Amino acid sequence: MSAGLQHYLDVAQRFQAERMADSPLWLRGLREDGLAQLSRQGFPTTRNEDWKYTDVAPLVSRPFAPVEARRVAEFQARVDQLALPGPRLVFVDGRHSPELSSLEGLYEGVTVKPLRQALREDAEALQAVLGQRARAETHSFIALNAALLEEGAFVNVRAGAAAPSPVQLVFLASGATGASVLASPRILVVAGANSEAALVEVYAGVEGGASFTNAVTEVVLGENARLHHYKLQVEPEAAFHLASLHAEQARDSRLVSHAFALGATLARNEVRSVFAGEGGECVLNGLYVGRGTQHLDNRTDLDHAMPRCTSRELYKGVLDGKARGTFHGRVLVRQDAQRTDASQTNRNLLLSEEALVDTRPQLEILADDVKCAHGAAVGRLDEQALFYLRARGIPRAEAERLLTYAFASEVVGAVTLEPLRARVEQLLSGRLPGGARREGQA
Numbered sequence: 001m002s003a004g005l006q007h008y009l010d011v012a013q014r015f016q017a018e019r020m021a022d023s024p025l026w027l028r029g030l031r032e033d034g035l036a037q038l039s040r041q042g043f044p045t046t047r048n049e050d051w052k053y054t055d056v057a058p059l060v061s062r063p064f065a066p067v068e069a070r071r072v073a074e075f076q077a078r079v080d081q082l083a084l085p086g087p088r089l090v091f092v093d094g095r096h097s098p099e100l101s102s103l104e105g106l107y108e109g110v111t112v113k114p115l116r117q118a119l120r121e122d123a124e125a126l127q128a129v130l131g132q133r134a135r136a137e138t139h140s141f142i143a144l145n146a147a148l149l150e151e152g153a154f155v156n157v158r159a160g161a162a163a164p165s166p167v168q169l170v171f172l173a174s175g176a177t178g179a180s181v182l183a184s185p186r187i188l189v190v191a192g193a194n195s196e197a198a199l200v201e202v203y204a205g206v207e208g209g210a211s212f213t214n215a216v217t218e219v220v221l222g223e224n225a226r227l228h229h230y231k232l233q234v235e236p237e238a239a240f241h242l243a244s245l246h247a248e249q250a251r252d253s254r255l256v257s258h259a260f261a262l263g264a265t266l267a268r269n270e271v272r273s274v275f276a277g278e279g280g281e282c283v284l285n286g287l288y289v290g291r292g293t294q295h296l297d298n299r300t301d302l303d304h305a306m307p308r309c310t311s312r313e314l315y316k317g318v319l320d321g322k323a324r325g326t327f328h329g330r331v332l333v334r335q336d337a338q339r340t341d342a343s344q345t346n347r348n349l350l351l352s353e354e355a356l357v358d359t360r361p362q363l364e365i366l367a368d369d370v371k372c373a374h375g376a377a378v379g380r381l382d383e384q385a386l387f388y389l390r391a392r393g394i395p396r397a398e399a400e401r402l403l404t405y406a407f408a409s410e411v412v413g414a415v416t417l418e419p420l421r422a423r424v425e426q427l428l429s430g431r432l433p434g435g436a437r438r439e440g441q442a
Contacts, residue, residue, distance in 0.1 A: 015150075082172075089170070093181045093211070114151070153169050166200045171185060173206065198227070198230070213240070232424065257284050267294075296326070298328070304342065307340070315329070347407075348378045349379065
């Protein structure tokens with residue numbers, strides 16, 4: 001057993017021992033199963049097919065650990081800069097911060113609680129769903145999250161409710177000098193039949209100490225439920241970020257996910273959805289922008305288990321310097337999932353000779369009455385387009401910025417929340433070639 005794995009096992013064992021007395025039996029079972037799965041699996045290496053292009057050794061060899069809650073009033077300005085108007089829960093170093101949170105304006109059909117509070121007040125409701133979609137045996141980082149399960153958020157949308165404003169969850173790494181902070185948020189979203197809501201997850205930080213965010217989001221959509229999910233990851237480049245979203249969609253439900261990966265030295269974002277009823281729809285849009293030595297990994301897995309379901313995927317990557325990107329998309333169409341309609345596209349733009357991308361769109365089709373397509377492309381800026389702009393007096397650097405932004409704007413433009421779209425545009429501008437000055441002003 002490696003020293004890194006032993007460290008995280010010790011952290012989880014201490015955590016569980018401290019909370020054994022005041023935890024219900026079912027919650028103790030979830031945590032203990034996570035610990036057992038972590039011990040059995042160990043951390044993945046590049047010999048594991050699912051992690052072939054992502055080496056987590058620099059992460060697991062570091063002694064990250066949870067920290068206790070502390071005074072966080074000094075982060076008010078940073079949170080105000082990141083958050084949109086409306087209800088929000090804020091977490092600093094993985095701990096809920098009541099001082100920075102506000103649920104004012106929350107629609108009456110929506111319940112939002114810190115997970116620790118919900119585990120006390122809504123134990124029966126949580127027992128039926130928590131940990132049932134994101135299972136510890138999936139891989140060791142989900143197991144680690146389960147072993148440390150305590151903090152996060154519970155979002156419950158009542159059947160028939162249509163929330164006019166999004167619920168926001170802001171996770172901030174404090175950047176405490178010398179600290180190696182582990183945050184393990186678990187987010188649970190339950191949307192009742194015929195409901196509609198939006199959820200925004202923001203992961204950011206303050207330059208300073210290293211941090212490791214290991215987040216898991218579970219989504220359960222009832223019949224004809226609608227959820228727009230937005231994720232913005234802009235953590236400092238000293239951070240590590242691993243996250244996964246696991247959804248189950250009932251009949252005629254619709255999930256729309258927009259994921260933006262702009263920060264962290266190593267980030268992996270997974271989206272997995274299972275169609276558990278006919279007529280469901282899933283739309284996945286993603287943009288990852290890397291520079292320096294960043295490594296940005298994206299994995300999607302759509303399980304068409306029922307007939308007449310539709311999925312659309314568009315992921316784009318922009319990589320500069322020595323950055324590396326990875327996209328692995330899998331669409332499984334099961335034997336009885338007739339009349340499936342699925343498309344999957346991954347496009348990548350390399351801005352330097354040393355940037356690299358690995359892309360693997362994948363279809364597994366076991367039915368015969370389907371409409372499925374997939375494709376991938378990797379390229380550089382069009383020299384003819386650059387020449388066209390330069391011939392009209394635009395300097396080369398600005399022409400490259402314009403073309404790069406045009407490439408990324410298809411994904412950004414799909415965001416229907418105008419304040420969030422404006423924020424993404426501002427952050428993206430700072431990460432395009434020549435944009436360091438603009439980012440510093442953001």
